[in-house]
Amino acid sequence: MNMKLCVLACIIACAPPVCASTNDPFHLATQAFSEGNYQKAAESFLALTQTDDSSEVRYNLAICYFKLEQWREAQKLLLDLVREHPEDDLISYNLAITEKKLGNTISAKKRFASLSLKSLDEEILQLSRRQLKNLPQTDNQFLGNEGSGKWSIGAKAQMGSYDNLLTPSREENSGISDSIFETQLYFRWQDNEHSNDRWLVTAFVYQSEYEKTKDYNARFAKIDVRKYFPITNGYIHTGVAIDSSQLDHSGYLQNVSADIGAIKRLGQSSYWSANYHYRDISSLGDEYNVFDGNLQKLKLALGRHPSATWDWELNYQVIDENRQDSNQAPFFFRSYSPIRHSIGGRVRLYLGNFELGLNLDYRDSNYRKENSDFGIVNTLRKDNNIKARLKLEWSLSPQWSATAEYGYTDNDSTISTYIYDQQVIKVGLSWQL
Numbered sequence: 162m163n164m165k166l167c168v169l170a171c172i173i174a175c176a177p178p179v180c181a182s183t184n185d186p187f188h189l190a191t192q193a194f195s196e197g198n199y200q201k202a203a204e205s206f207l208a209l210t211q212t213d214d215s216s217e218v219r220y221n222l223a224i225c226y227f228k229l230e231q232w233r234e235a236q237k238l239l240l241d242l243v244r245e246h247p248e249d250d251l252i253s254y255n256l257a258i259t260e261k262k263l264g265n266t267i268s269a270k271k272r273f274a275s276l277s278l279k280s281l282d283e284e285i286l287q288l289s290r291r292q293l294k295n296l297p298q299t300d301n302q303f304l305g306n307e308g309s310g311k312w313s314i315g316a317k318a319q320m321g322s323y324d325n326l327l328t329p330s331r332e333e334n335s336g337i338s339d340s341i342f343e344t345q346l347y348f349r350w351q352d353n354e355h356s357n358d359r360w361l362v363t364a365f366v367y368q369s370e371y372e373k374t375k376d377y378n379a380r381f382a383k384i385d386v387r388k389y390f391p392i393t394n395g396y397i398h399t400g401v402a403i404d405s406s407q408l409d410h411s412g413y414l415q416n417v418s419a420d421i422g423a424i425k426r427l428g429q430s431s432y433w434s435a436n437y438h439y440r441d442i443s444s445l446g447d448e449y450n451v452f453d454g455n456l457q458k459l460k461l462a463l464g465r466h467p468s469a470t471w472d473w474e475l476n477y478q479v480i481d482e483n484r485q486d487s488n489q490a491p492f493f494f495r496s497y498s499p500i501r502h503s504i505g506g507r508v509r510l511y512l513g514n515f516e517l518g519l520n521l522d523y524r525d526s527n528y529r530k531e532n533s534d535f536g537i538v539n540t541l542r543k544d545n546n547i548k549a550r551l552k553l554e555w556s557l558s559p560q561w562s563a564t565a566e567y568g569y570t571d572n573d574s575t576i577s578t579y580i581y582d583q584q585v586i587k588v589g590l591s592w593q594l
Contacts, residue, residue, distance in 0.1 A: 187213075190221070199228040216242060220252070227255065232262045248394060250280040254289065266296055278466045281395050281426050286466075294514055294556055311352065317345040319564065319589025325581055326374060329408055330452060331497075332572070334581035340372045343589075361387040361400075380407040395425030395432070405445070412445025414452060422460075431465045442484070451497055454484035475506045486530070494533040496542060499526040514556040522548045532576060544574045564589045 190205035203225035209218050223238035239256040246252055257272035273296070276289035322340045327333060344367070351361045367381040387400035399421040406413040422436030438458040444450045457480070464474035480501040487495035505522035526544040533539050550568045557563060568585040 187218070194221070194225065199225050203229060203231075216245060223255070227259065230262070232259050235259050236263060250276055250282055250285050251391075254280075254285050257289070257292070261292070261296065270296055278468065279426070279430050281424050281432050282389075290511060291556075312348070312350045313593060314349075315347050315591065315593035317343075317589055317591040319343050319566075319587050321566075321585055321587030323583060323585050325583040326371075326377060327581065327583065329377060329379070329413070330449075332581075333578050335374075337374060339374050339377075341587075342370045343587075344368050358391055359389050361385075361389065363387075376409040378409055379413075380410075381405075392423070392425070395423060397421070397423045407445075413449060415443045415445055417441045417443075430467060431463070434460075434462045434464075436460045451485050451487040451495070454482065454498070456483075457481045470512065471508065471510045473506065473508045475504075477504050478502075492534075494530065496528040496530040496532060498530070499528045499542075499544075501526045516554045516556075518550075518552045518554075520548075520550045520552075522546075524548070540576055542574060542576050542579070544572055544579060546570065546572045560592055560594060562591045564591065 186205060186209050190202050190209060193199075193205060194202035203222060206218055206222035206225060210222065219238050220242055223235050223242065226232075226235035226238070236256070236259045239252060239259055242249075242252050243256055253272055254276055257269050257276070260266075260269040260272065270293065273289040273292045276285055277293060280286040280289065320340065320342045322338070324338050326335050326337045326339055328335055346366045348364045349361070350363075351359055363385045365381075365383045365385075367379070369377075369379045371377050381404065383402060383404035385400055385402040387398060390397040390399075399419075401417075401419045403415070403417050405415045418438060418440040420436060420438040422434060424432055424434040426432050436459070438456075438460070440456040440458075442452060442454050442456060444453050458478060460476060460478040462474055462476040464472065466472040478501075480499075480503075482498050482501070484497040486497055487493070501524055503522055503524035505520065507518060507520045509519075510517040524544075524546040526542075526546065528542040531539040531541045548568070548570045550566065552564065552566045555563045564587075566585075566587045566589075569583070571582045572579060574580050
């Protein structure tokens with residue numbers, strides 16, 4: 162079922178024919194909604210149901226009632242729509258929120274629990290799990306905001322230590338141990354927050370400060386624009402992004418990227434996904450010209466949500482990097498253009514206000530050309546990389562959470578410079594609104 166909110170019908174130029182005429186009742190209703198006049202929009206959609214009893218019209222009417230906080234009216238419509246379209250996770254989520262607003266905690270819990278098991282929309286799945294954590298234990302208690310609005314902001318600060326730092330990008334073994342302090346800020350905005358057919362815009366800023374190795378200090382900023390399209394038992398997503406980074410307050414790299422992917426349900430609790438990513442890489446300083454080029458990545462995944470308390474995912478990805486490389490003949494040549502194959506998996510456990518995640522990955526990298534030292538020693542670089550990460554997140558409240566993380570990496574290579582192992586420990590505190 163492809164629900165179209167009235168806001169979207171007004172924005173998209175290629176709107177359905179029913180919106181083509183400015184005198185058309187559906188168009189007038191959607192226009193009122195887009196102007197924020199929800200009462201007028203509700204009256205118009207209600208009148209329209211006398212001649213058009215389609216799911217689309219009734220859904221738009223339900224969302225008008227939702228905006229007007231007329232929960233009883235919204236509940237009646239959404240209950241009928243859920244019976245007609247039980248596969249539509251978005252309708253189920255909006256109904257669960259409505260039940261929550263009415264104080265029907267038990268009913269809301271059941272719907273959120275079901276969505277936390279089977280929803281393929283990652284945002285709906287995570288929001289449902291968050292709702293389960295924050296719902297009161299008895300009915301008819303004060304219920305707060307559902308946390309699914311058009312915008313949100315967040316911040317995170319964490320500190321930690323590395324027992325072996327790697328030189329940026331080159332991943333060369335430095336043998337230096339150091340402590341780090343990181344800060345992150347993000348902003349997210351989405352239109353049609355009650356629709357699977359939506360736009361999503363995110364902005365992200367990151368900064369790191371090392372105690373000793375100040376030349377490794379990094380700054381990073383990214384903005385991402387994404388569009389979601391609902392399909393039967395899943396959705397398609399596509400997006401573009403641009404990011405820029407600095408090292409030691411000097412220009413480092415700038416990336417422009419695009420991706421397209423899909424995710425579909427297999428039965429009630431399993432899913433598969435595929436994603437293709439392309440990135441154009443440009444250096445922001447002469448010393449980093451060797452990294453100019455592009456990257457392509459294809460990722461395939463299979464996952465399952467066996468219960469509300471845990472889920473797992475397995476994935477395979479291939480990455481093709483084409484970089485400028487470093488050629489200072491006849492002294493040396495360095496290749497930074499590998500083809501990488503990796504397999505990995507993750508398991509997440511949900512225990513009350515705690516979430517525990519374990520990630521394991523194995524990556525094989527084969528570089529295209531031999532590294533050369535003074536034209537005498539020629540070595541084709543091949544790396545085998547094993548990485549493990551254990552992360553614990555504790556939800557202190559709907560806005561605050563604490564995290565603890567341990568990571569281990571072991572890299573074996575045909576070139577001794579790139580042989581290393583590394584451990585990292587971090588703790589942090591996050592806030593979001």
